Amino acid sequence: MLRGDHGYVVSEYLIEDRNPLIGRKLRESRPWDSGVVVLAIRRSDSLLPGIPGPETLLLDGDVPVIYGQEHDVKKVMQPVN
Numbered sequence: 891m892l893r894g895d896h897g898y899v900v901s902e903y904l905i906e907d908r909n910p911l912i913g914r915k916l917r918e919s920r921p922w923d924s925g926v927v928v929l930a931i932r933r934s935d936s937l938l939p940g941i942p943g944p945e946t947l948l949l950d951g952d953v954p955v956i957y958g959q960e961h962d963v964k965k966v967m968q969p970v971n
Contacts, residue, residue: 899960900929903967905952911967917944926958926966 893899905911911919921928931938931946932953938946948954956963 893960897959897961898957899963900955900957901963902932902953902955903963905948905954905967906950909950909967911948912950914948915944916942916946916948919948921956921958921966924958924966925962926956928954928956930955 916928928942928946931942931948932955933949933951942954956967958966
């Protein structure tokens with residue numbers, strides 16, 4: 891995790907188990923509504939080409955590289971219990 895000013899971070903999160911983002915396009919999950927930007931996605935040990943767009947589908951095992959305030963990032967990436 892890389893910390894910036896005013897609580898902003900760049901970090902990676904493993905999408906797994908019951909995370910509500912699995913199988914959803916970014917357009918559907920809308921992380922930007924919480925101030926979180928998906929910068930890149932690592933899938934199967936390689937980065938997907940380009941910046942993820944609204945039609946990008948998140949899969950179990952994906953590792954998105956994300957930017958936002960730390961508390962917002964944790965809220966968006968939190969699996970459902």
